[in-house]
Amino acid sequence: MSVDSEVRNTAGRFRWPWAGTGPGLLVRLAPRLLFGVRLAASVCLALFVTYYLELPNPFWAATTAAIVCQPNLGAALQKGRYRALGTVIGALVLVCLLALFPQQRIPFLLCLTLWCGACGAAVVLLRGSAAYAAGLSGITAAILFADTLADPTGAFFLGVTRVSEICIGIIVAAVVMLLTEPGAARLALADLMERIAIHLRAGFLETLARTTGPAQMEAARRDAVMALMPLNLAIDAATGETGSLYARKGNFHLAAASLAEALVGWHTVSHQPVPQDADIAPLRCDLATRLARINPARPERQGASALAQARQAIAEMGAMRADSVSARLLVDATRAVAACLADFIEAVVLLRTGEGARKRLRPQPLVIADLLPAVVAGGRAALSMLAVTAFWVATAWPSGPLAVAFAVVSTLIFASFADEARARAADYAIGVAVMALLGSLIYFYVLPALSTFAALTALLVLLYVPIGMMQVGTWHSPLFLAMSISCLPLLGIGNPVAYDPTGYFNTAFAIFAGSAAGPLFFVLLPMPGPGWRARRLIRLSVRDLGRLIRRRGHLDARRWRALLTRRLESMSPQATPEQHGTLLALLAMGMAIQHLRTTVIGGEPARALEAALTALAEGRVDAALAQLETMGRLAEASGGDACIQVRAQVAVLSEALVRHAAILTGPRPRPTADSPR
Numbered sequence: 001m002s003v004d005s006e007v008r009n010t011a012g013r014f015r016w017p018w019a020g021t022g023p024g025l026l027v028r029l030a031p032r033l034l035f036g037v038r039l040a041a042s043v044c045l046a047l048f049v050t051y052y053l054e055l056p057n058p059f060w061a062a063t064t065a066a067i068v069c070q071p072n073l074g075a076a077l078q079k080g081r082y083r084a085l086g087t088v089i090g091a092l093v094l095v096c097l098l099a100l101f102p103q104q105r106i107p108f109l110l111c112l113t114l115w116c117g118a119c120g121a122a123v124v125l126l127r128g129s130a131a132y133a134a135g136l137s138g139i140t141a142a143i144l145f146a147d148t149l150a151d152p153t154g155a156f157f158l159g160v161t162r163v164s165e166i167c168i169g170i171i172v173a174a175v176v177m178l179l180t181e182p183g184a185a186r187l188a189l190a191d192l193m194e195r196i197a198i199h200l201r202a203g204f205l206e207t208l209a210r211t212t213g214p215a216q217m218e219a220a221r222r223d224a225v226m227a228l229m230p231l232n233l234a235i236d237a238a239t240g241e242t243g244s245l246y247a248r249k250g251n252f253h254l255a256a257a258s259l260a261e262a263l264v265g266w267h268t269v270s271h272q273p274v275p276q277d278a279d280i281a282p283l284r285c286d287l288a289t290r291l292a293r294i295n296p297a298r299p300e301r302q303g304a305s306a307l308a309q310a311r312q313a314i315a316e317m318g319a320m321r322a323d324s325v326s327a328r329l330l331v332d333a334t335r336a337v338a339a340c341l342a343d344f345i346e347a348v349v350l351l352r353t354g355e356g357a358r359k360r361l362r363p364q365p366l367v368i369a370d371l372l373p374a375v376v377a378g379g380r381a382a383l384s385m386l387a388v389t390a391f392w393v394a395t396a397w398p399s400g401p402l403a404v405a406f407a408v409v410s411t412l413i414f415a416s417f418a419d420e421a422r423a424r425a426a427d428y429a430i431g432v433a434v435m436a437l438l439g440s441l442i443y444f445y446v447l448p449a450l451s452t453f454a455a456l457t458a459l460l461v462l463l464y465v466p467i468g469m470m471q472v473g474t475w476h477s478p479l480f481l482a483m484s485i486s487c488l489p490l491l492g493i494g495n496p497v498a499y500d501p502t503g504y505f506n507t508a509f510a511i512f513a514g515s516a517a518g519p520l521f522f523v524l525l526p527m528p529g530p531g532w533r534a535r536r537l538i539r540l541s542v543r544d545l546g547r548l549i550r551r552r553g554h555l556d557a558r559r560w561r562a563l564l565t566r567r568l569e570s571m572s573p574q575a576t577p578e579q580h581g582t583l584l585a586l587l588a589m590g591m592a593i594q595h596l597r598t599t600v601i602g603g604e605p606a607r608a609l610e611a612a613l614t615a616l617a618e619g620r621v622d623a624a625l626a627q628l629e630t631m632g633r634l635a636e637a638s639g640g641d642a643c644i645q646v647r648a649q650v651a652v653l654s655e656a657l658v659r660h661a662a663i664l665t666g667p668r669p670r671p672t673a674d675s676p677r
Contacts, residue, residue, distance in 0.1 A: 036468030038180050039484065040461045042069045042173040047460075047493070049168050051453065059488035060162060064169025066464075066484045069177065081240075086133035087166045090140030091159040098148065109389055113382050115141060116408050120381030121374040123415040128236035135412040138381065140166070142408035146401035185237040186245060190351035192234050193255065196227050197296035197344040200262060204337045207270050208288040208330075217270050218577035224263055225580045229569040231256055238351065250361030251350060255343035260565045262340035264591065265333030267584040268652055271659060272329055280326055287334040290316060294338060299345040300352045307349070310342035328648040367563040369570040370537060376527055377415040384411045384521040388514060399510035406432075406511050410518025414478075419530060419572065422522040424478045431482025432515040436508040438483075439490040443504050447491065456493070463487065486511055530572030534579045537567045541586045542663055548590050549617040557594040564590065582663065585656045592649040599646055605634045612653075619665045621657050628654050 042065040050058030068083060093115055101108035119138030123131045140162075148158050203220040235256065239249040290313045299306035317335040322328040350356035368374075388407040392400025410428060414421040442459070450456050464484065471480040490508055492500075528536075541564060548560055564587040571580060593613065600606050612627035632650045635643040657664065 032469040032472050033465070034180065035472045036465035038176055039066060039069050039468035039471075040464035041180075042066065042169075042176045043464055043488070044457045044460055045176060046169045046172040047456075048453070049172060050165060053168075055161065055165055055168075057161075057165065059491070059493045061165040061169040061172070062493075063485060063488050064166045065173040065176075066169075066488075068170050068173040081170075082129040082133035083136050084167055084170055086136030087140045087163055089133075090137040091144055091163050093137070094141045094144045094148070095156050095159050112141060112145060113385050113389070116385050116412070117378040117382030119378075120412055120415050121378030123412060124374040124377045125368060125371075127416075128233060129240070131416055135415065138412050139405075139409050142385070142405040146405040149401045185234070185240070186242075186351050189234040189238040189252070190348045192227070192231060193344050193348050193351075194296060194298070196224065196231065196259065197341050197348075199227075200224055200259070200266075200337060201291065201294065201296060201341060204262075204266050204269075204334070205288055205291060207266060208284045208291070208334070210284075214270065215577070218581055221263060221266060221270075221584070222575075222577040222580045224259070224266075225568050225571070225584070226573060228256065228259065228565065231259070232569065244354070245351075248350060248356065248358050250359045251343075251356065252347050253361050253364075254359055255340070255347045257561070257565070258336075258340040258343045260561065260568070260587070262333075262337045264584055264588045265336040267581060268329055268588055268655075269333040271581075271585075271655055272326065272651065280324075280330070283327055283330060287317070287330060291334055291338055291341075294341045294345075296341050296345055296348070300349050306345050307342060310338060310345055313338045314342060322644060325644065325647045325651050328644050329651065332648070362558075365559045365562050367559060367566050369563075369566045370533070370540060372536065373418070373527060373533070376525060380521045380525045381408060381411045381415065383525065384408070384517045387521075388517050397510075399506040402507065402510040403514035403517075406514030407517040408514075410515045411521060414518065414522075418527055419574070422519060422526065425518040425522050427476045427478040428482040429512070429516045429519050430476075431479035432486045432512050434479070435483040435486045436490060436512055439487065439508065440504065443491055444501070482515065486515075530574035534571055534575040537570060538579065538582050538586070538663060541567060541583060545586055545590060546617045548593065549613045557591070560590040560594065561587070582660060585660055588652055589656045592652045595649050596646065596653075599649075600631075600635075603634075605631050605646070608634060616657070616664070621661045621665055625654060625657055628657075 043062045046061040046065040047058050050061045055061070064083070094112070097108055097111050097115075101111070116138040119134050119141075122134035125131075126134055144159055144162055147162065199220070203217070203224065206220075207217055235249065235252040239246045239252065294310045294313055295302065295306055314335060317331055317338060320331050322331050346356055384407045385404055388400070388404045391397070392404060397403070410425055414424045414428070417424055442463075446459060447456075450459065464487075467480050467484050467487075471477055471484060473480075490504070490511065492504070492507065527533075544560075544563065564583060568580070568583050568587075571583065596609055600609050608627050608631035612624045612631065615621075615623035615627060628650050632647050632654075635646040635650070
């Protein structure tokens, strides 16, 4: 059963984590119980430190610890560092705005709205921990705005206090997680890379053997392409665990880049016409035999043999002589797959044993897959803040600033979840409502009876352990995330603790109203559908292919690979295999054009190449095909190994032109600000 079908079959069927009996129950409960204990310990320790330092609002430190304490250790540590950075930037921005507009509320609110909107756009444009820091920068500015509105002159000192409380929560959560679960993200990345390598090897061997049809191969390649995004997220998480892995992050990013190269070769071989050469069938068998010797399963148990076999196969394929275009394409594609398997084997061994040389990675170019989702996310954050602010000003609501802050939280925290954002934001609002009801019982009936910090700690443990156990499950986890985040701000545990029934209900309503604004604006300003986004990514890639041909927009080979790989990562899971295949074909076309330009210099072949590219840029596919055919004949007449390589790249271009003529001759989108820079 495939992963997609398994997800569909299990969707809607929820089983409580304590369902069942015996050892299987303990196995299922252990990871969840461990996270619940870790979450409760982080919150209680953060409260203890802030009480000891006599800070005025210790619940901010404890709430920060709850946010930073993620189920994945590496993600939490990496996000902890970036959370501190985002917090400091957000505090500085708010202090600067208050200094610029001390008595001008409307310009101040407009500038703060623009800042939160810019942070919402950055959440989508960036990825990994950098996106997390961007979101936290806007959230911190909004929270400090709610705190400093009554006394803007104390904004700087309040900002220092809040940043100190937040950093305490970050440090405490990091210490607790280091002591309770080292290595989770590292092992998860190793398992993911092993599965990807096994899938790639099996799929390409089937392509060499031609045992499956084109539709099945498209689906198999789509599954491999869809692994690019989780692979990069897992790399960010694992490299945040230890300094040694962070220093070797180039190893993992090079492996991810080699996966894109292997997918292009796999796509090229699959779509080339079946050759009639008598030596192709034996060559396929020979290549399949060499590739089959590379075993990416549990390479650390094979010692040095797994990597040695991969390197030997790569060397043998590099020494093969290809006397035809089909043979050249087969050998190059198989060698790219073997190189990818070698990189993955080396990375898995490094993750599981700690052994491996450090590889340096050149700085990657900054590329933007599509600016539209970022604009939508930024506009959503700005509009939600404006709407809640207008309601607050019109009604003179005393708790309005707190509602504004939580409106920003609910829109920024789910901005990067695309199609899942609306459902997650709705679950988050429901979780806040549930916590408000549960918190009222605790606030009025339990907290007044507690007189010691030990009793308060026992209460928080009883509350946070089950919430944490449900938070790491698959059933509406944002609901329990909202409960863990909103619990302490609702209870208002300060130093000392004060009880104000009217203040509790005002605070609870403000937090809920702000959290409910997020789902409302996810409905009013939704992300375009996955099919439309996939078609737009293809249109933008066709436009950028034209810019590559015309040598515009600073597109070189590295930037083209980075741009198209980023767009492959951005494709929705609902995109069809054909749409993934189209992007792979465009990536292959750009790589072939760059190769031909660096190889074919001067003479009739160079003039034929430029004529073909000019016709292609103008959308005249037939003329481009005719010029490529002329260029192929000229290259064949010159002879030599170099001419085989040139003819192979011409064959890649010609096949893609024939297969995708409709999109290459269709209307192009107008140039916008989302072009690569």
